[in-house]
Amino acid sequence: MTIFLQSLLSGVLIGGAYALIGVGLTIIFGVMRIINFAHGDLVMLGMYASYFLFTLGNVDPFVSIVFVFPLLFLFGAILQKTVINKVLNALPQNQILLTIGIGLILSNTMMLLFTSDYRIISTSYSSGSFRLGEISVSTPLLLSFVITAAVTAILYWFLLKTDTGQAIRATAQDRDAAQLMGVNVKRMSVLATGIGAGLAAVAGSLISPTYYIFPQVGQPFTLKAFVIVVLGGMGSVMGATVGGVLIGATESLAGAYISSGLKDLVVYVLFLLILLFKPAGLFGKSRV
């Protein structure tokens, strides 16, 4: 029972970061109907940004998100305007290949610039933990989960309460209808990519104290993000939030009860099963 609770808790805590990654992917998909295969590489960029802010500027990784979000927002927005925008009407296969290409460019550029050495951020609390009865709670994971929850709350407020947020949701619901209603869908696409990139990077920053940082670290996150988004229903922010936590917990439990090497395998098998039997995801068709 302790093992169960322990893995469930760690899974849920890491699931918070997964949720941010998934939400970023789902917003981009919702607005542009493009699956971003470079998404994990944006997480990687966030990790590196926090790493350098920490080592060069002594900025705590959890604080660094206030720099990392705008930085990667800008990066995502520019990427949308200069490249992704050109394939909005292309075949889905071609859109996917393009973003795979972008991912390769990002990870390999980082490798050229900073080698493929593994880096770590060792903060005072990196390996800290406290006990809650039988269960030990990792301090950095708990902190990151709390911040994730705050970021998610802000995001929901933005999407539900602000005009821009509502315009993004309208575009995700029905691009043509939104355009007819006077929504500047081009701008929404830029914004959505910016927000998606920013959220992925923030997730990267938040997990950076507990992960190795290297150029190829992003790839598994890309795949995990798909699983989360498909699980929650493509385009559903709510679904991605819940999906992230579910996948975090599943992975952690699979790691504890099957084998830590096979936890990803379990997740992919689950993914195939969802694709086959519940392709609309657990939360049906509702978008954003």
Place this chain on the structure above:
Amino acid sequence: MTTVPTEPILEIKSVSKHFGGLAANSDVSFTMDEGMILGLIGPNGAGKTTLFNCITGYYPPTKGEILFKGGRLNGMTPDQVCKLGMVRTWQKVRPLAKLTVLDNVVVGALVRTGSVKEAREIAREQLHVVKMAHKADFLAGGLPIGERKKLEVARVLATKPDLLLLDEVMGGLNPAESEDIIQLILDIKKRGLTQMVIEHDMKAIMRISDRIVVLNSGEKLAEGAPQEVVSNPEVVTAYLGEAHV
């Protein structure tokens, strides 16, 4: 073939199709005899295309039964239905854009033969039938709408069907092109094929149909000879009224 001539080629028995709460078809029944042209009319959204989709295996009907040449079609896939000899065209045409016009028709012909050479011969014949032989080597994606519609017809003819379902093959055509298609449909009838034709152009449908079925909000509103149907007051208010205002 052991089809008894008196047996209808197609029987639609109380077919219903629901999308969530929307009844796109409810309790539609009618039959078709071999060699006839049946006109299927009704206002936009009446459920005509949905009925085609149910008949040809794209949607499983929510309720009801479809018999083709005496056999049940329920649960069959579109390719199986095609092999049995029933094939449909698409209201929103679906050319195989990056294939040539000829190759589009070859694809249709291949359902009856394993030989590509033979399929090409069939395809060339069918292109002649729709008067598009000169366009054989053009890419289908580059054709104007009138020729795309003709290509749809040539392609389904190449599958050597017994029953053709034509979904608005005159939609969006100019009068001369429409006249071509009308002649084509009448020629096909002369060859003994059975056809069900969805069309909004009342003049055309009156000319070609042996019988007309009217759908409205998913239900069969009327059925009968063309003259009977157009003088049916219910049809006039529900359909003709709306279409002519």
Place this chain on the structure above:
Amino acid sequence: MPPTPRNRGLAVLPIVLGIAGVVALAILPKFVESPYALQMMVLFFLAVIQGEAWNLIGGYGGQYSVGHAAYFGIGAYTVIVLLQSRGIAPWWGLFPALLLAVLVAAIVGSITFRLRGPYFVLASIAVAEIFRLAALNWKQLTNGAEGILLSGIPPLVIAGVQITDFSSKVPFYYMGLALAVVTVLVTIWFQGSKLGYYLQAIREDQDAANSLGIPLTFYKNVALMISAFFTAFAGALYGLYVGFIDPQTAVGLDISVQIVLTAIIGGIGTILGPVIGAALLVALSEALRSNALTDLLVGIGIVNPASTIGQFLRDNLSHAHMLIYGVLVALTILYMPDGVLGGIKNQIRKRRARAAAGGAA
């Protein structure tokens, strides 16, 4: 009516050129002994096989599998594991390897071909990742992340005569050449066959294809099984040639991406597209690896070798081939979505159609 060469079997000229090319390649090792040149050619042949194999399902069928590494890995691992730990000679090991790949393709196809567009792509990646993780974790069989180093290939003896002891690159050269030629021939057959027509119809419009009597999953599956067969064959050859496999280099996502790239750069759905793509990619990787590209940039005076940039390029460009692949994918999709050959083919088709219309009018 003007004859349409593409449709009346192959014209004479391409056949003559093709045979001449193959003969030239067949006698090449008699004149070229440089192991470096032979190495390049073997890599080229392997890329051709993989590109042509993917082309059948991806290019003609439009089913963009980004998971072909699964079949490549099955080929490589089965042959190598059987040889290394059971002592089964590779020419026997090939049978179970290819059979397994075809079987897995049939199962994977039956499951994933119900999905369309991006969902299919995602599923294909997930399948390949499952195989990579299996290779990584099934340590007794695969030795996990450390991979398997082959200690040698037994000499091939037929009827008491030793054909080769695999000590040079020449036998691999001929195996690669033979298989590359076979895949091209299979593609030629495929393009003119009912199967090829049906796959192209499926690529263009699945619903229309289905309504014209094409059982979609069946034909996709047949094409995938042929594709998996040759991809696994290439994987087996690769493993034997390099003498070392690990999960990343035999089943990694990079392999899948390279395979797709080979086909799309040259032009998907064309017979020679993957050949052109393979030539371009192999030449490019080699130019990077050997620093020829830096030398060229320095040679034409764009870059000063003593400058920091010159030094940086010299130090790093040789590791950059995945970066360049990324750039190539992006550029191809943005500016040349039909690939090199696809673009040319479109031009020719347009001209011919115009001429035919002019003649008939």
